Amino acid sequence: MRYRIEVTGVVQGVGFRPTVWRLAHELGLRGFVRNSSAGVEIEVEGARAAEFSAALRASAPPLSRIAGLVASEIPAVGAAEFAILPSREAGSSTDLSPDIATCPDCLRELFDPADRRFGHPFINCTACGPRYSITQRVPYDRPNTTMAPFALCPDCAREYHDPANRRFHAQPNACPACGPTVRFHLGSGQAPGARGRSALLAASALLRDGGILALKGLGGYQLACNALDANAVERLRERKRRSGKAFAMMAPDVETVSRFASVSSEEEALLASPERPIVLLSRAPGCELPAAVAPASADLGFMLPNTALHWLLFRQHREAANRGLEALVMTSGNLAEEPIVKDEAKAARKLSAFADGFLHHDRGIFMRVDDSVVRRSRGRTLFVRRARGYVPSTIPLPGDVPPVLGCGAEVKNTFTLTTARAALVSQHIGDLENHETLEFFLETLANLRAVYRVSPVAIAHDLHPGYSSTRWALEQEGIERWGVQHHWAHVASVMAEAGLAGPVIGVALDGSGYGPDGTVWGGEFLVADTASFERAASFHPVPLPGGEGAIRHPWRMALSYAMLAGGGSLPDRRAVRALVGRNSPSDAANVLKIRDNPALSPLTSGAGRLFEAVAALAGICDRNTFEGEAAMRLEAAAQGRLGESYPFAVTGKTPERIDFSQTIAGVLDDLERDAPASEVAARFHATVAAAVNAQVARIHRATGLTDVVLSGGAFQNRLLLEAVECGIAALGLRAHTNTRVPANDGGISLGQAYLLRCRLR
Numbered sequence: 001m002r003y004r005i006e007v008t009g010v011v012q013g014v015g016f017r018p019t020v021w022r023l024a025h026e027l028g029l030r031g032f033v034r035n036s037s038a039g040v041e042i043e044v045e046g047a048r049a050a051e052f053s054a055a056l057r058a059s060a061p062p063l064s065r066i067a068g069l070v071a072s073e074i075p076a077v078g079a080a081e082f083a084i085l086p087s088r089e090a091g092s093s094t095d096l097s098p099d100i101a102t103c104p105d106c107l108r109e110l111f112d113p114a115d116r117r118f119g120h121p122f123i124n125c126t127a128c129g130p131r132y133s134i135t136q137r138v139p140y141d142r143p144n145t146t147m148a149p150f151a152l153c154p155d156c157a158r159e160y161h162d163p164a165n166r167r168f169h170a171q172p173n174a175c176p177a178c179g180p181t182v183r184f185h186l187g188s189g190q191a192p193g194a195r196g197r198s199a200l201l202a203a204s205a206l207l208r209d210g211g212i213l214a215l216k217g218l219g220g221y222q223l224a225c226n227a228l229d230a231n232a233v234e235r236l237r238e239r240k241r242r243s244g245k246a247f248a249m250m251a252p253d254v255e256t257v258s259r260f261a262s263v264s265s266e267e268e269a270l271l272a273s274p275e276r277p278i279v280l281l282s283r284a285p286g287c288e289l290p291a292a293v294a295p296a297s298a299d300l301g302f303m304l305p306n307t308a309l310h311w312l313l314f315r316q317h318r319e320a321a322n323r324g325l326e327a328l329v330m331t332s333g334n335l336a337e338e339p340i341v342k343d344e345a346k347a348a349r350k351l352s353a354f355a356d357g358f359l360h361h362d363r364g365i366f367m368r369v370d371d372s373v374v375r376r377s378r379g380r381t382l383f384v385r386r387a388r389g390y391v392p393s394t395i396p397l398p399g400d401v402p403p404v405l406g407c408g409a410e411v412k413n414t415f416t417l418t419t420a421r422a423a424l425v426s427q428h429i430g431d432l433e434n435h436e437t438l439e440f441f442l443e444t445l446a447n448l449r450a451v452y453r454v455s456p457v458a459i460a461h462d463l464h465p466g467y468s469s470t471r472w473a474l475e476q477e478g479i480e481r482w483g484v485q486h487h488w489a490h491v492a493s494v495m496a497e498a499g500l501a502g503p504v505i506g507v508a509l510d511g512s513g514y515g516p517d518g519t520v521w522g523g524e525f526l527v528a529d530t531a532s533f534e535r536a537a538s539f540h541p542v543p544l545p546g547g548e549g550a551i552r553h554p555w556r557m558a559l560s561y562a563m564l565a566g567g568g569s570l571p572d573r574r575a576v577r578a579l580v581g582r583n584s585p586s587d588a589a590n591v592l593k594i595r596d597n598p599a600l601s602p603l604t605s606g607a608g609r610l611f612e613a614v615a616a617l618a619g620i621c622d623r624n625t626f627e628g629e630a631a632m633r634l635e636a637a638a639q640g641r642l643g644e645s646y647p648f649a650v651t652g653k654t655p656e657r658i659d660f661s662q663t664i665a666g667v668l669d670d671l672e673r674d675a676p677a678s679e680v681a682a683r684f685h686a687t688v689a690a691a692v693n694a695q696v697a698r699i700h701r702a703t704g705l706t707d708v709v710l711s712g713g714a715f716q717n718r719l720l721l722e723a724v725e726c727g728i729a730a731l732g733l734r735a736h737t738n739t740r741v742p743a744n745d746g747g748i749s750l751g752q753a754y755l756l757r758c759r760l761r
């Protein structure tokens, strides 16, 4: 008997062929296995050939993911042995593996003085190492990666060609004799520096002495300093000029992380997973880290080392100082909102203002990919940023439709390409308003189109004419283009993940998105399916004084909301007087003057603006130093608690408007009697959740719909998300939210692509 078996999915670069080889030997079969650009092709011949497919499914390697397996009986040819054949081009594409953190076997060797790879920063095997970031073309073979310039030494070559070895066809296989090397430079990196082990020692000494190190990580440069050294952290913060945004940190093990943050067993598993994301954790009481690591947030973002190079930085230090480096700040090496830097010349140019020293290496980064950021909530993993370790894993979609492109929104941009039956969501690209990020978008798009061999037949884009992604889409000629309303795309991103066709009750809460009625949307209740949507309700629109600029100045929005609560005049209340006092009476007078001029102050129903107004009134945050800061500080102030809801009202019809002026009045009353900000924050969160749930209940009664979809950046607020979900469950309805892409604008492209695909079908 002879069978031909074609396997698709994540089946290359994950130890698949050695598994096939081993199974064939166990079952006494002859034939061959080879990688093709479509996946893996196998032919097996022998008495037990019929058992092979089931055996393969049962013992597929842990990092593989079989998307399709088709077996057909073919005539026997009388093969004499089982062979692993060279790869073949097959005209279609295979799924590429994401980059994978150093596995336990490799770690053991890394720290074994008797091993030939002792202390080698580029150790890897078929179960771990770089993949997506180094792959230039498929099939995934060494000459198609940035490892091509490194010729295997005889020892590495022997492993590479031995099907019984765990480095069989490990494409980035390397050792100190033949692999990439690290180099350390002080200052801007011009003078020749130390290499190899002395480079690692110099780099960790720099960290120990309070210096800032720019190091070439897996998907780009990172900036590191000792997280327990308040001076170093403050210096880095000053140099990066991002006053409030939390720095990610890296610690060598979960025990160390637990000294700074509380870690549940689920969070521990996530920290140690092969994806190695940054996990947002609650700060532990008495945490000794300086406030400057995360001034705006109650959470701390920690990750464990994801490459041997990171491991060695911690370990070198332990040897050198006899006291372990406990935690490093490990933040993206970039300027403000520019993409992460990936090559040496650019690093020297762009990062020398931040870094006291550089740790370079000569393995090229082809695709930049930033660290992923996740958090656990009620047994699920929620994405804040989806990149290293997760991309380019695909999300299955129904039907078989020609490929399309969703080009995303403006901030936190991602794009989504679809293949016949799956969505391929790009890594976090960033804020497209700057030129470098747009280049990153184009470079990643070109790469994924080539690797996956997809040529989109249509493009979906946001309706906002000012978004760079919209302008780019409209410049593409000879291809169908279709504008999708921002919040419909948010809702559709969840529908795509959950396989829902609708109609659903869609709740999209975020800062802002283009509304077709000329106002800025962002507190939206849609009745939506994949063909259309109706705006059933929204937050009551309020003037955004002076337009978009007010987004950086929550105190201006606070004045706008206070006017609403005062019925058109500014209430003479303590909190309002304090707000005006803090922000100069003349500026406040200006804000009030332009507030009612529709040409200068567009109306907005943005949920983010309401959060910002309350944060400013409560004295928590008058200015955003990064997007969403005031709302984040307000959530932190609530300390995970919900209080008694403030009143709110509902007015109008199609759309109904949720009017929060009584809520603002309640906030002012509480502040008048000197209630602590934490109590106001707890009551406010309860109010928004109650208002959302009451609105969902009304739409449910009117339509009979039972699936409720929650998306938009405001649902990254875990207190709000969980309160709304509880309320929906209490109504007997089903709540769905994003668990495979971020709920923020990083998920927009998936929703766009899903809707466009449905339209073409």
Ligand code: ZN
Binding pocket: 102, 103, 104, 105, 106, 107, 123, 124, 125, 126, 127, 128, 129
């Ligand atoms: Zn390994």
Ligand code: ZN
Binding pocket: 152, 153, 154, 155, 156, 157, 174, 175, 176, 177, 178, 179
């Ligand atoms: Zn070697």
Ligand code: FE
Binding pocket: 486, 490, 510, 511, 512, 513, 712, 713, 744, 745
């Ligand atoms: Fe949005």
